[in-house]
Amino acid sequence: MSIYEKVIVIGHxxxxxxxxxxxxxxxxxxxxxxxxxAHEKTSFKSAVGICGRLHVPYYTIEDExxxxxxxxxAASRCLVISAGNHxxxxxxxxxxxxxxxxxxxxxxxxxxxxxxxxxxxxxxNEKETGITWHYVMRQVDAGDIIIQKKCxxxxxxxxxxxxxxxxxxxxxGFSEKFDEIIENRAMVKRQILPVKRRIYKSTDIPGMCRxxxxxxxxxxxxxxxAVDYGKYNIFPQVTxxxxxxxxxxxxxxxxxxxxxxxxxxxxxxxxxxxxxxRLSWSEAG
Amino acid sequence: xxxxxLNLLREIDxxxxxxxxxxxxxxxxxxxxxxxxxxxxxxxxxxMEIDAKYVLEENFKTKxxxxxxxxxxxxxxx
Numbered sequence: 001m002s003i004y005e006k007v008i009v010i011g012h013x014x015x016x017x018x019x020x021x022x023x024x025x026x027x028x029x030x031x032x033x034x035x036x037x038a039h040e041k042t043s044f045k046s047a048v049g050i051c052g053r054l055h056v057p058y059y060t061i062e063d064e065x066x067x068x069x070x071x072x073x074a075a076s077r078c079l080v081i082s083a084g085n086h087x088x089x090x091x092x093x094x095x096x097x098x099x100x101x102x103x104x105x106x107x108x109x110x111x112x113x114x115x116x117x118x119x120x121x122x123x124x125n126e127k128e129t130g131i132t133w134h135y136v137m138r139q140v141d142a143g144d145i146i147i148q149k150k151c152x153x154x155x156x157x158x159x160x161x162x163x164x165x166x167x168x169x170x171x172x173g174f175s176e177k178f179d180e181i182i183e184n185r186a187m188v189k190r191q192i193l194p195v196k197r198r199i200y201k202s203t204d205i206p207g208m209c210r211x212x213x214x215x216x217x218x219x220x221x222x223x224x225x226a227v228d229y230g231k232y233n234i235f236p237q238v239t240x241x242x243x244x245x246x247x248x249x250x251x252x253x254x255x256x257x258x259x260x261x262x263x264x265x266x267x268x269x270x271x272x273x274x275x276x277x278r279l280s281w282s283e284a285g
Numbered sequence: 286x287x288x289x290x291l292n293l294l295r296e297i298d299x300x301x302x303x304x305x306x307x308x309x310x311x312x313x314x315x316x317x318x319x320x321x322x323x324x325x326x327x328x329x330x331x332x333m334e335i336d337a338k339y340v341l342e343e344n345f346k347t348k349x350x351x352x353x354x355x356x357x358x359x360x361x362x363x
Contacts, residue, residue: 013316013317014316014317014318045310045342046310046311046316046317049308049310049311050311052311053311160318160321161318163318164318229321230320230321230324230325230340231321231324231335231336231337231340232317232321232337232340233337250334251325251328251329251334253329282334
């Protein structure tokens, strides 16, 4: 039996959509009402589309003050599922006795709390990362852990690929634990927080998105992969200096050593015996 | 050009080519991550940069939309 009268999903992207579908399918079993909050502007509105298809009510609340007001005035017991969400729940919301919040974080907490965790995991040359579903408290990403799932960081993986892998793990974890959460019987593990805890901010940039051409090609490749979210401008474009000119890296690719093409705006750096790192660049500014 | 685009779409997911609906994202065939892959492959195939302003759902929601987008971008370059 659910202890919650209402389930609110907030977030965007694939994980939010999958959570909405799962919560919707469980609605009859637990008899709660549900709603989706679209908070962030995105180029792809798949979660809203899913709500339309399933006839799940949704609200667009872009203003953070309005959002805080919405949550802090929750009158009935509700479960808030934060999935792919960047809104930080302030104390007035986390302290509302009617509101229980669970959040998906794309790292193995207490490692890499804050923003852009997949990027930092790649940049810091981690071999493994994962996801955490946890209860939300006032401190960022510090709440009790409900479930964690691990995955390998493979040598060529890019930030957006790792993010997608983590979203799939997130849904796996969510579907395993949802019934326990909604019935308030999920076993949790308290986080042991390091004394000096770095919380990564959205303004923190791996390597400042800059390298020198005499840095190791392995480092340069790792930096490029760590900040690679395609055309979604999470980070600035990576720059360096070449032949006394400021250049920006438009594209990069690991290619076979015999695949050199002499073309303007291309640089090749040796990664190992078999592969080169091909950089396509243009002048900056 | 059209054939190259269709080949790339086929590599991403064959269902894109047979889809006759209005929106590949709502049908669950495409998502924002696959769009990143697709844009990267389009840039590699045509050896060009695709400006971020073009990476919107409306430009990728059907195979026809993707072809029209490439015609527009290549037309602007030429």
